[in-house]
Amino acid sequence: MSRFAHPAGDRHAEMLPHERPPLAPADLNRINHAIWPRTSTRTDGALTIGGVDVRDLAEQYGTPLYVVDEDDVRSRMREYATAFAGSDVHYAGKAFLCKEIVRWLMDEDLGLDVASGGELAVALSVGFPPSRITLHGNNKSAAELRRALEVGVGHVVVDSFEEIARLGYFAEQMDVRPRVMVRVTTGVEAHTHEFIATAHDDQKFGLSLNTGAAAEAVRRILALPQLELVGLHSHIGSQIVDTAGFEVAATRLATLLVQIKDEHGVVLPELDLGGGYGIAYVEGDVAPDIKVIADALREIVEKVCTSSGLPVPRLTVEPGRAIVGPGGVTLYEVGTVKDVEGLRTYVSVDGGMSDNARTALYGAEYTTVLASRESDAAPMLSRVVGKHCESGDIVVRDHYLPADLAPGDLLAVAATGAYCRSLASNYNYLPKPAVVAVSGGRARVIVQGETEDDLLRGQL
Template identity: 40%
Template sequence: MFNSDCFNINEKGNLTIGGYDTTEIAAEFGTPVYVMDEETVRKNCRLYKQSIDNYYGGNGLPLYASKALSCKEMCRIAASEGLGLDVVSGGELYTAMEAGFPADKIYFHGNSKTREEIEYAVDCKIGCFVVDNIDELILLNKICDEKGTKQDIMLRLKPGIDAHTHDFIRTGQIDSKFGFAIETGEADQAVKKALEYKNLNLVGVHCHIGSQIFEVEPFELAAQVMINFMADMKEKYHVVLSRLNLGGGFGIKYIPENKPIKYDKYMEKVSETVRKACEERGLDLPYILLEPGRSLVGEAGITLYRICSVKTIPGVRTYVLTDGGMGDNPRYALYQAEYDAVIANKASEERTVKVTIGGRYCESGDLIQENLMIQQPETGDLLAVFGTGAYNYSMASNYNRVPRPPIVMITDGKPRVIVRRETYADIVNCDI
């Protein structure tokens, strides 16, 4: 019924997460509130770690793509599970450093890094930059020269793979703002340029073909393309690229119709392609990096809302209006993201009413989902939206000057706050 094993229905007919009654969470911490199950997050971390051990002989490292959910506690969890970290901004890097994350296991991505961010990351002595363009290559070399240091780098490449996902979250094809295209010769020239800089140490290449992908074939094809490129560069420039980052993008179950492949099966199939391609091209097996983000935290989270009103327009639709909305979850407004939801205090009842879930924000597009079947809604009910562990808190805003919700983590069956609720004072804190 639910998208994750961490959800259930108790004897009162209420939805539980991690064995804890969601109505009690709402009563104690208020709404809206993000809720995460720590056991599920850790289980997913271990699945990726074990996959590296099983299919690459331990010769690799999963990097938590922290843009999915960046906060200090998630950095601590990733570190304790032996993962590396993928950051895409100075703010995400600062969060990691404040949490005590090992700097040598941090990879800095992003297609438009500022000088200030690059300088900060170099000062932090992070493990690796994933360089996106020639301008960044030039600037990073200059900054390293000024600071008298040498920096490991990888190049982000576009393998030209269409991952059959939404246009806004497809990043591997040639028409993308990210990376160097292989098929145009741009990636070849980037390798040549990188090898000229004495302050940069080119250690590998990276690709990311998209997000919310349910097929394994695009990942296999991307791996084949990347291995061939690495072999070509070895033949042409006599450079051994020892690391291969195959990105993330593994799909999760947002709605019942989603049928994601088990993540270790992705790893198994892709590892077979990598090994075969290396053997054919005479390469040693590279150190394999992966970037799971959504698949680590997405299904482990829900958002709880209080229903403020139910508005039925005869012959048109029924609106269920909540105390949250696009400020805490903009994904439907941005690209019609799909979600499932139930009334948490009526979770055992049949879903009999088709509704559109709307929020409190002054925008007609402030919707969370349309044409969704839920239990009979009433003002005061508690609504639970599934699959909000990724890209909800991360993308939240203070639109209409509404404070962002807290994050409550269920640990060993008990709730604890890992990000407190914002206050009105927080909102005006930067005002002059």
């Protein structure tokens, strides 16, 4: 069974050096393209991404620095569009959203999911077609709903009885008829971390299939002529690499579709199975083949609908991490190297949990390398930590790095394109790093880094 079938961090116990697998020095310099961006390589010993030397990036833009391989991200957008041809692919903006990412989505003809008014504003600011936007959220504000109706978003995924009434009221006031979907909690347990499993009943998202709340939500929507119910939505969690959970969820949703047809004489034309497809973070991880996933999901939907006597609805999927995660790398400069005898070496860098909260939140695992040069020194078991006043301020919990690592060296951490910038904070008043896109030997800033002036702005 894949490690993605278990909560992040379960596999990773606290291990002494003699308990961990041995590595050859050459392994420390290797760039595994299952984990690192597709254009990454070593040139004259240094890591290059998109044809750009990371030493030049650090010198020009400083560290910490988020680096996004544009060719990698765009290629994954195209692969999803191709694999799911005839279906709708909506990028989950919560993974990482900025104006330039939205422009890439427009170029590659993908849709977009937003989970707040702020994310909606980013999309609208560069002219993204509202009809290709889906609004999510378990507690959408009145202002967010009004703005969504005003601009004409393609779908609103309703998440509560209160929201149905609120949305119906605003739709009547504004004389519009939004297309809505019901977010259904199917009771499918995605075997992932508690905080990113989203389809069990005891959590904040959606309306339960088991308790009848989802069926009641359908009744309430159909009773409001100002709302157009077009489908059901389900999201079972994140960092998933097989289709077993999706098959169970689709089967249970088909049961509800049959119930809707029998009770109301209504056949819903759309089915959204969400996203959550996993990526590789460390050696041994195997990310799913998206074509295999796409073919399997289509087969599942066709099978469950045909067996239930239903026409096959149009399928929508919502990849986020799987599109932007692998193409992102974070650069750090080493500050302090501290040996804790008999245990491991603590490598302190100039960022930390303010630019990558996932290790502290989820026990996430990452791969890191010495990026500014190659080394033939022996491996040393290292813990890469940040500069915050928290003992839990860990970037990479345990990883081998060369024993000659020294202050001033650059470290690169792979697969940080998703959720790292989105979850970034100013803890201890650290400014958020810049985001730089690289392609064809050139780099450009797509999100400016913060300054001390930014941190002080707004204070009286």
